[in-house]
Amino acid sequence: MTSEFAPLYVVPTPLGNLADISERARAVLRDVVWVAAEDTRHSAPLLQHLGSRARLLAAHQHNEHAAAKQVLARLAAGESVAMISDAGTPGISDPGARIVAHVRAAGGRVIPLPGPCAAITALSAAGLEDGHWLFYGFLPTKSGQRQKSLTEVATLPYALVFYEAPHRVLETVADMAATLGAERALVIARELTKCFESIHALPLGEALDWLQADPMRQKGEFVLIVSGAAKDPEADNNGEAERILKLLLAEDLPVKQAAKLAAAITGAAKNALYARALELR
Numbered sequence: 311m312t313s314e315f316a317p318l319y320v321v322p323t324p325l326g327n328l329a330d331i332s333e334r335a336r337a338v339l340r341d342v343v344w345v346a347a348e349d350t351r352h353s354a355p356l357l358q359h360l361g362s363r364a365r366l367l368a369a370h371q372h373n374e375h376a377a378a379k380q381v382l383a384r385l386a387a388g389e390s391v392a393m394i395s396d397a398g399t400p401g402i403s404d405p406g407a408r409i410v411a412h413v414r415a416a417g418g419r420v421i422p423l424p425g426p427c428a429a430i431t432a433l434s435a436a437g438l439e440d441g442h443w444l445f446y447g448f449l450p451t452k453s454g455q456r457q458k459s460l461t462e463v464a465t466l467p468y469a470l471v472f473y474e475a476p477h478r479v480l481e482t483v484a485d486m487a488a489t490l491g492a493e494r495a496l497v498i499a500r501e502l503t504k505c506f507e508s509i510h511a512l513p514l515g516e517a518l519d520w521l522q523a524d525p526m527r528q529k530g531e532f533v534l535i536v537s538g539a540a541k542d543p544e545a546d547n548n549g550e551a552e553r554i555l556k557l558l559l560a561e562d563l564p565v566k567q568a569a570k571l572a573a574a575i576t577g578a579a580k581n582a583l584y585a586r587a588l589e590l591r
């Protein structure tokens with residue numbers, strides 16, 4: 311491909327708080343000739359707010375193939391294009407991957423900007439000391455398929471990051487507890503960067519009751535982070551769970567409470583920790 315081809319910029323936009331747009335994103339959205347938007351009507355106010363006069367073209371999941379061709383034609387004509395989704399980073403549980411692949415396959419230059427992403431924002435406040443996590447995104451919407459998908463990842467010893475919509479959060483959390491285990495820790499990150507932002511950690515087995523206790527807790531957009539599967543009990547005894555259990559027992563917590571907390575923090579099996587706590591006491 312020759313150098314007169316213009317670049318495709320992948321531009322993250324705010325999850326809710328407009329102040330989260332970066333200086334660079336602002337400049338790119340002002341300077342490009344075209345903005346390929348997931349929903350042009352949704353993005354028009356943001357572009358107006360930024361003072362962008364770029365022309366809009368639609369690039370959503372139902373026209374991504376045609377949009378990819380259109381974007382490539384614009385780039386080939388030397389007209390720069392910025393791709394945005396409704397919120398967050400394009401291509402992350404959002405349209406965009408096909409357009410990027412198309413441009414790259416044609417030898418074009420794709421310039422990604424860092425910026426808002428719900429998964430990364432939630433992870434930054436989740437306090438996962440292990441540091442290893444896997445991004446899953448949206449689970450299937452039907453319960454049978456959802457449980458099957460959860461079973462496939464149930465034994466992975468890494469925290470799992472899911473996206474979920476408000477009307478499915480109760481059934482998803484119930485399926486998670488049934489397939490992954492009630493003892494695992496869950497972080498519920500809701501409405502990040504917005505007025506009613508809330509980040510709450512609790513054992514997976516208590517999540518359904520907690521969400522049902524207040525309808526407000528079920529509203530908005532969710533990132534759900536489940537701690538990784540516990541390693542075998544032998545390893546746990548020598549590892550982090552044992553260390554935390556000892557700390558809690560040293561603070562004179564009752565055996566049952568110490569085991570419950572250590573299980574919630576580490577994702578290890580509560581019963582095994584309870585038995586170990588009885589031995590230690």
Ligand code: SAM
Binds near residue numbers: 325398404426
């Ligand atoms: N591309 C986006 C990103 O970079 O995060 C994700 C788009 S996906 C269609 C929308 C999902 O992201 C929502 O259903 C929710 O799971 C998550 N999400 C988006 N905004 C959020 C927010 N403010 N708080 C919590 N989760 C959010």
